């Protein structure tokens with residue numbers, strides 16, 4: 001599994017911790033860090049959230065872990081990229097359902113909301129979840145994709 005990570009300055013330190021965790025996980029074949037490297041880089045969260053989501057949309061990455069102050073800004077940004085589904089998940093159940101119900105490729109965290117140890121536990125669990133395309137959830141997700149395709153900018 002190839003995982004892209006990104007954060008704004010508020011999330012950079014947590015993102016770096018999660019990047020290092022992912023790099024040491026045998027289920028992860030590659031970690032792509034699109035920045036920011038540290039809190040001195042003040043590029044805004046949409047720049048990073050969109051850049052990471054585009055890596056998924058163009059097939060360079062399978063999953064994404066994004067961080068900002070709340071997790072909300074990077075989630076909104078990533079969800080603007082066609083084909084990408086992102087969710088803020090600060091608890092285990094939401095993280096699990098974001099994959100199993102919603103086929104989200106992206107999980108986001110707020111560094112001002114969650115501590116690093118809980119975020120690392122959730123990411124470790126999240127790597128193990130997969131979406132079942134034969135599940136009852138599949139048609140619901142397909143409805144979102146259909147809307148996206150019908151309304152795609154030409």
Ligand SMILES: O=C(CO)[C@H](O)COP(=O)(O)O
Nearest residue numbers: 010045068069070071072073
């Ligand atoms: O949390 C953020 C966006 O959701 C970001 O880290 C801070 O954004 P701001 O409150 O607009 O500065």
